[in-house]
Amino acid sequence: MVSLDLFKPAIEKVITGFSDILNVDAAVINGNGQLVTSTERYLKQKGALVHVPSIELVLSQGQYLVDKPGAMDMCTGCRFSTHCPAKVELLSSIKVANQPIGVVSLTSFTKEGQNRLSKNTEKYQQILTEITEMITTIIHLERSPSSREPYSLLLEETLHAACDAYLTFDRNGKLAFHNAAADSYLRKHHLQPDDLSRMFSPSLAVEGDGPLPIANCLGDKLGAPIEASPIIVDNQFVGGVLKIVADRPQAVPAAFPRPALPNRGSLDKIIGTSPAVNALKQKTEKIKNSSSTVLITGETGTGKGHLARAIHEASNRAYQPFVAINCASIPENLFESELFGYEEGAFTGAKKGGKPGRFELAHGGTLFLDEIGDMPLAIQPKLLRVLQEMTLERVGGTRSIPIDVRIIAATNHDLEELVAQKKFRADLYYRLGVIPIAIPSLRERLEDVPLLAESFLHKCVGKTGKAIHAISHEALERLQRYTWPGNVRELENAIEYAMNMESEDVLTADSLPDRIRMQQTVPAVQASPIKAKLADVQIEAIRQALQKHGSDLKGKQEVARELGIGIRTLYRKLKAYQLT
Numbered sequence: 001m002v003s004l005d006l007f008k009p010a011i012e013k014v015i016t017g018f019s020d021i022l023n024v025d026a027a028v029i030n031g032n033g034q035l036v037t038s039t040e041r042y043l044k045q046k047g048a049l050v051h052v053p054s055i056e057l058v059l060s061q062g063q064y065l066v067d068k069p070g071a072m073d074m075c076t077g078c079r080f081s082t083h084c085p086a087k088v089e090l091l092s093s094i095k096v097a098n099q100p101i102g103v104v105s106l107t108s109f110t111k112e113g114q115n116r117l118s119k120n121t122e123k124y125q126q127i128l129t130e131i132t133e134m135i136t137t138i139i140h141l142e143r144s145p146s147s148r149e150p151y152s153l154l155l156e157e158t159l160h161a162a163c164d165a166y167l168t169f170d171r172n173g174k175l176a177f178h179n180a181a182a183d184s185y186l187r188k189h190h191l192q193p194d195d196l197s198r199m200f201s202p203s204l205a206v207e208g209d210g211p212l213p214i215a216n217c218l219g220d221k222l223g224a225p226i227e228a229s230p231i232i233v234d235n236q237f238v239g240g241v242l243k244i245v246a247d248r249p250q251a252v253p254a255a256f257p258r259p260a261l262p263n264r265g266s267l268d269k270i271i272g273t274s275p276a277v278n279a280l281k282q283k284t285e286k287i288k289n290s291s292s293t294v295l296i297t298g299e300t301g302t303g304k305g306h307l308a309r310a311i312h313e314a315s316n317r318a319y320q321p322f323v324a325i326n327c328a329s330i331p332e333n334l335f336e337s338e339l340f341g342y343e344e345g346a347f348t349g350a351k352k353g354g355k356p357g358r359f360e361l362a363h364g365g366t367l368f369l370d371e372i373g374d375m376p377l378a379i380q381p382k383l384l385r386v387l388q389e390m391t392l393e394r395v396g397g398t399r400s401i402p403i404d405v406r407i408i409a410a411t412n413h414d415l416e417e418l419v420a421q422k423k424f425r426a427d428l429y430y431r432l433g434v435i436p437i438a439i440p441s442l443r444e445r446l447e448d449v450p451l452l453a454e455s456f457l458h459k460c461v462g463k464t465g466k467a468i469h470a471i472s473h474e475a476l477e478r479l480q481r482y483t484w485p486g487n488v489r490e491l492e493n494a495i496e497y498a499m500n501m502e503s504e505d506v507l508t509a510d511s512l513p514d515r516i517r518m519q520q521t522v523p524a525v526q527a528s529p530i531k532a533k534l535a536d537v538q539i540e541a542i543r544q545a546l547q548k549h550g551s552d553l554k555g556k557q558e559v560a561r562e563l564g565i566g567i568r569t570l571y572r573k574l575k576a577y578q579l580t
C-alpha cells in the first residue's frame with residue numbers, strides 16, 4: 001500500500017491550487033483518517049484527525065456528498081456530530097492499482113459556498129474526479145522506475161520475493177512500504193495494511209535499541225509469529241519494520257491444537273460459564289460497541305485487563321489501537337506528558353518534534369487506564385476535562401487536538417471509599433463509571449475452574465514442551481476446593497507450575513503447588529462472616545509461602561509470583577494482616 005505522505009509536497013500544490021481557483025477548502029486524508037495536507041482553514045475547523053468511519057465509507061463507495069453535515073449516518077460517533085463546522089463536503093477516494101488509499105475532500109464552511117456547491121454539485125464532482133486522477137498520476141510518476149535509484153528498486157524487488165511478510169512504518173506509524181507476501185497475507189485475513197499500522201503504531205512510541213514490543217492483539221489476530229525492529233538512521237529513530245513469519249512449524253504438537261482464535265465481534269476469550277460470568281458476558285455484549293466509558297472493578301488477577309482487551313477486540317474499534325497505561329507505574333511528574341504528549345521544547349530533554357501521548361496513540365481505538373485508583377490527584381481534573389471535551393493540548397502546546405477514544409478504566413481499589421477519603425475526585429469517578437462492570441472473584445465462581453484450567457493447560461503446552469492433554473479428576477477436585485486469593489492469575493501460574501512438575505501425560509494432583517494440594521476442604525461459602533474466613537485463608541497461604549521462600553526482598557518476589565499476585569498487592573496484604 002502506498003503512503004500518501006511520501007508525495008505530500010506535490011499533492012499539497014494540487015490541493016492549494018484547486019482550492020484557490022474554486023474558492024472552496026480542500027483536504028487529502030489517508031485511510032487512517034489523518035490529514036496528509038489541507039488548506040489552513042480546513043485544519044483549523046476540523047483538526048488533523050478525521051472521523052475514521054466516514055473515511056472508510058468513502059474508501060469503499062468511491063464518492064460521497066455530505067449535504068447535511070452532522071445529520072448523516074456516516075456522522076454517527078463523530079465528535080462534530082452536533083456542531084459540524086462544514087456546511088457541505090464532497091468526498092472522493094484516491095485509487096492506486098485499484099486500491100483506495102485515501103480521500104480528497106472539497107469542503108465549504110460558508111453559506112455562500114454551500115449554495116454554490118449545492119447548485120453545481122455535478123460540476124464540482126467532475127473537478128473532484130480530476131483532482132483524484134491527478135494525484136494518482138503524481139504517485140505513478142514519482143514511483144516509476146526512471147525516477148528511482150536502481151539500488152532501491154533492487155532492494156524492493158528482493159523484498160517482494162521474500163516468503164515472510166514485511167511492512168515498514170515511519171516514526172508516526174504511517175505505512176511506508178509492504179511487500180507482496182504482506183499483501184496476500186493481509187488479503188487472507190481481510191485486513192488493510194492500515195489496520196496493522198494502527199495496531200502497531202503504539203509500539204513505535206516505545207523507542208529503543210532492541211526489538212519493539214508488539215502492541216495489542218496483533219499476534220492473536222494474525223495467528224502467526226511476528227517480529228518488530230526499530231529502524232535507526234544516524235542515531236535517530238525513524239520508524240520500524242514488522243515481519244510476519246510465514247508458516248513457521250508450530251511449537252504445539254499436532255495432537256494438541258491451540259484453542260481456536262476468537263473472532264472479531266465475539267467474546268469467546270472470556271472463559272467461563274458460571275452464571276456470574278454469563279451475566280458479565282451478556283452485559284459486555286450489549287455495550288461492546290458503545291463509546292461510553294467503562295469502569296471494571298475486581299480483585300487482583302480476576303481478569304480486568306483481560307476483559308478490557310476482550311471488549312476492545314469484540315468492538316467495532318477492534319482494528320484500531322488498544323493502548324494501555326498502568327496508572328500505578330508512572331511517576332507523577334511524567335503523567336501528563338505520558339497521557340497527553342508534549343511539543344518540542346516543552347521541557348529540558350523533550351524530544352525534537354515532540355511526542356504524542358497515549359490518548360493520541362489510541363485515536364480511533366480504546367485507551368485502557370489500568371489501576372485508575374492510583375492516578376495522582378493533580379492529574380485527575382486534567383483527565384476529566386479531556387474526557388468531557390474529547391480534545392487535548394499537548395504539554396507545552398497551544399494546538400487543540402481532537403481525539404476519538406473509548407475509555408476503559410480498571411481498579412482493584414474501592415473507588416467510592418477513595419472518593420470518601422478525598423483521594424479520588426467524585427466528578428471523575430462518576431464520569432468514568434458510566435458503565436460499571438464488577439468481575440467476581442474466582443472463589444465466587446469455582447465452577448469456572450475446570451474450563452479455565454483446561455485452557456491454561458493448552459496455553460502452556462508450547463511453553464513447557466510437555467504433551468499433557470488432560471487434568472486428572474483428583475487434581476480438578478483440589479483446584480475447585482482452593483480459594484484462589486490471586487484469582488485467575490494464580491490459577492494460570494499454578495497450572496504452569498504443575499505442567500513443569502508433571503512426569504505423566506495427565507496433570508495429577510501430586511504436581512500441584514503445595515498450598516493447593518494440601519488445602520483442606522473449604523467450609524461452605526455461605527458460612528459467615530465470609531470476609532474473616534477469606535482473610536484466614538489468605539493469611540495461611542502467605543505464611544506458608546513466606547516460610548518456603550523467606551521474607552527478604554527476593555523471597556517476597558517469589559511469594560508474589562507463587563501466589564499469582566503483584567508485589568504491591570503482597571505488600572498491601574502483609575501490612576493489612578500485620579505479617580511483617
Ligand SMILES: Nc1ncnc2c1ncn2[C@@H]1O[C@H](COP(=O)(O)OP(=O)(O)OP(=O)(O)O)[C@@H](O)[C@H]1O
Pocket residue numbers: 269270271272298299300301302303304305306307411412452488489492566
Ligand atoms: N475469564 C478469563 N478467561 C481467560 N483468561 C483469563 C480470564 N480472566 C483472567 N484471565 C487471565 O488471567 C490473568 C490475569 O488477568 P488480568 O491481568 O487481566 O487480571 P487483572 O484483574 O487486571 O489483575 P491486576 O488487578 O493484578 O492488574 C491473565 O493472564 C488473563 O489472561
